[in-house]
Amino acid sequence: MTRMAPKRAAFMASQKPKRVAVVGGGIMGAMTAAHLIDQGATVTLYDPHLLGQGPGASVDTGRSFRVHYGEDQALIQMAAKSRKLWLHWERELGRPLLHTTGKLLIEEPGDRHARDSWMALRRMGLRADRMSQGAVSEEWPGLKTGAATVDRLGGVLDPLVILQGMQVWLTSNGVDFRGEAFDVTSQSVQCSQGQSEFDAVVLTAGAWTRRWTDVSMEVTRQQLVYFDASSLGDRLQRLPVFSHMESGFYAIPTIKDGRIKVANHHPGVLGHPDGDTRQVSAKFEQEARQFLARYIPELADADVARRYVCFYSGTADRDFILDRTPDGLVIGAGFSGHGFKFAPLIGRVLANLALGFETEINLDRFSMSRPALRGERTKLAV
Numbered sequence: 350m351t352r353m354a355p356k357r358a359a360f361m362a363s364q365k366p367k368r369v370a371v372v373g374g375g376i377m378g379a380m381t382a383a384h385l386i387d388q389g390a391t392v393t394l395y396d397p398h399l400l401g402q403g404p405g406a407s408v409d410t411g412r413s414f415r416v417h418y419g420e421d422q423a424l425i426q427m428a429a430k431s432r433k434l435w436l437h438w439e440r441e442l443g444r445p446l447l448h449t450t451g452k453l454l455i456e457e458p459g460d461r462h463a464r465d466s467w468m469a470l471r472r473m474g475l476r477a478d479r480m481s482q483g484a485v486s487e488e489w490p491g492l493k494t495g496a497a498t499v500d501r502l503g504g505v506l507d508p509l510v511i512l513q514g515m516q517v518w519l520t521s522n523g524v525d526f527r528g529e530a531f532d533v534t535s536q537s538v539q540c541s542q543g544q545s546e547f548d549a550v551v552l553t554a555g556a557w558t559r560r561w562t563d564v565s566m567e568v569t570r571q572q573l574v575y576f577d578a579s580s581l582g583d584r585l586q587r588l589p590v591f592s593h594m595e596s597g598f599y600a601i602p603t604i605k606d607g608r609i610k611v612a613n614h615h616p617g618v619l620g621h622p623d624g625d626t627r628q629v630s631a632k633f634e635q636e637a638r639q640f641l642a643r644y645i646p647e648l649a650d651a652d653v654a655r656r657y658v659c660f661y662s663g664t665a666d667r668d669f670i671l672d673r674t675p676d677g678l679v680i681g682a683g684f685s686g687h688g689f690k691f692a693p694l695i696g697r698v699l700a701n702l703a704l705g706f707e708t709e710i711n712l713d714r715f716s717m718s719r720p721a722l723r724g725e726r727t728k729l730a731v
Contacts, residue, residue, distance in 0.1 A: 366391050369703050370538045370547045372530045372561075373554035374400050375407035376508065376689055377681050379515040380696025381551050381703075386522045388704060393545065394519070395530040395538055401512030404622040406555050406659055408508065410575075411603035411610055412689045413590045415452040415503040416475060417466035425469060427691055427710060432502055434693030442514035445507075448604065451589040452503025453485070455644070456496040462594050463498040476501035489588060491581065494644050503590060505601055506689065533561040535677035549703040551679040556622055556662045558682045562674055565722035566683050568662050570620035571612060572629045574637040575655035578648060579607035591644065598640040608654050609645075611637040614686060616726055622660045629656040661685035666721035671698055671712050679703045680717060 367390045371378045374396030382392045401408060414435070416428040432447070439446045456463040456479075463479075470477035478499045485494050520526070532539040537546050552561060556568045578585050585602050588609075592599035597615035602608075613636075634653065642649035664670065664683040669691075672680050681699045688695070698708045713719075 367548040367704060368393070368546075370395065370545070370550045372396075372533050372538060372550065372552050373405075373557070374398065374526075375405045375553065375555055376512065376515075376692040377407075377555075377684060377695055377699070378551075378553040379512060379519065380692045381553060381681065381699040382519055382524055382696075383515065383522075384697045384700035385703065386519070386524065388700060388706075390700075390704065391523070391525075392519075393525040393527060393538070393547070395527050395540060397529040399526075400516040400519075401509050406662065406685050407512060407689065409610075409659070410507070410509060410606060410608070411601045412506040412508055413452065413503070413592075413599065413601050414447055414506050414690045415500050415590070417452065417454060417470060417477070417498070417500040417503070419462045419465045420469050422469060422473065423710075423714070425473060425475070427694055429473075429475060429502070431691045431694045434697075435506070438511075438693060442511075442518060444510060444514060446511050446514075447504055447506055449502070449504040450587060450602070452500040453492075453494065453589040453591040454498040454500065455494045455591060455593045456498060457593070457595060460594060466500065467498045470500065489584070491584060491645055491647055492588065492591070493646065494591060497591075499589065505590060505603065507603075507605070508689065530561075533678070535674065549677070549679060551681065551699050551703050553681040553699070555682075555685070556660045558662065558680070562678060562680060564670055564680060564682055564717055566662055566664050566670065567616070567619060568621050568660050569616040569618060570625070571617050571659050571661050571685075572633045572637075573610055573612045573655075573657045573659060574629060574634050574653060575608045575610050575657070576638070576641060576648060576651040577607065577654045578602065578609040578645075578651060580647070580651070581645075585609075593640070596640070598637070600641060600644070606654070609641065609648070611641050613637075616661060616663060616686075620660060625658060625660075627658040629658060659685075664722055665724050665726050666719075667727055668721070669695070669715050670717045670722075671695065671702070671708075671715040672717040673702065674717070
């Protein structure tokens with residue numbers, strides 16, 4: 350782990366260890382718990398499932414990592430810092446977590462986001478290229494995208510490996526795992542084992558956040574189709590994540606199962622994971638196949654290996670919520686769609702909030718009372 354500064358370590362050593370509860374065992378809860386442990390707290394984590402299991406949004410076979418965010422240098426800096434932390438966690442867990450393939454942003458006439466991303470990344474000293482159709486085809490045979498911007502720091506994170514590794518790490522470092530939380534306040538949590546009191550409580554419950562606090566966040570239904578791409582052979586291992594901003598469609602190759610996941614990043618219809626059948630519509634499957642076939646024509650007739658529905662918990666402006674309620678409950682919410690990549694950094698921020706330390710990023714942007722949360726939904730570039 351990234352260890353504490355000497356002054357903070359001395360302060361923690363002189364104090365009685367703080368007892369902190371984390372409610373929600375997805376990637377954000379896991380990383381928050383890890384950073385709390387690193388800072389000397391005793392941690393209880395509440396979730397009905399082991400890490401990497403259950404219906405939560407963190408459970409998947411592959412997640413896109415990127416640092417490009419148009420001209421938004423604050424998010425670019427956060428993503429770049431998060432990438433360094435993922436590499437740290439590779440060493441900590443002793444296994445590869447990030448497969449660096451690059452993230453390719455398909456350009457269309459008039460598309461400023463791709464060009465702005467390239468310019469911002471280059472200006473900040475980060476690796477990015479603008480490529481012609483011929484250059485794309487030469488580097489990735491079979492991928493026919495036209496002109497593209499390539500974020501060379503991008504790639505694919507493996508959520509299952511990450512969460513299973515975190516389960517072992519947190520257990521070995523003394524985290525007390527309990528089941529479902531029934532009642533949550535800023536200083537207590539009730540579950541089937543009774544009620545426990547804490548110095549601080551952190552809520553990272555994803556789609557279930559509004560069970561316990563009123564936040565301006567919606568839960569939307571997002572359809573996923575996983576195509577068999579094993580016919581690509583070794584080319585699949587080198588294939589980048591690729592996406593098209595305007596349509597919202599993206600594709601994530603996952604080497605270990607020989608598949609490409611195709612989904613749409615724009616918010617879907619309102620829904621909730623509790624009781625959903627997880628059925629993908631024939632219309633969406635057709636659209637996903639058309640997107641894949643347009644850019645990898647040889648997969649036009651690929652078999653569907655899996656169909657699934659996940660749930661985004663997002664805000665109107667697509668930024669996160671990192672804040673405290675008036676009574677002191679620490680909230681981490683609104684991550685779905687592009688939050689997973691930031692998890693090590695956000696976990697550290699939420700841990701510092703819970704312990705009363707300064708955070709390394711300005712949290713005004715992520716306030717739970719910001720006016721933008723009550724505005725119209727924005728599109729988030731993928």
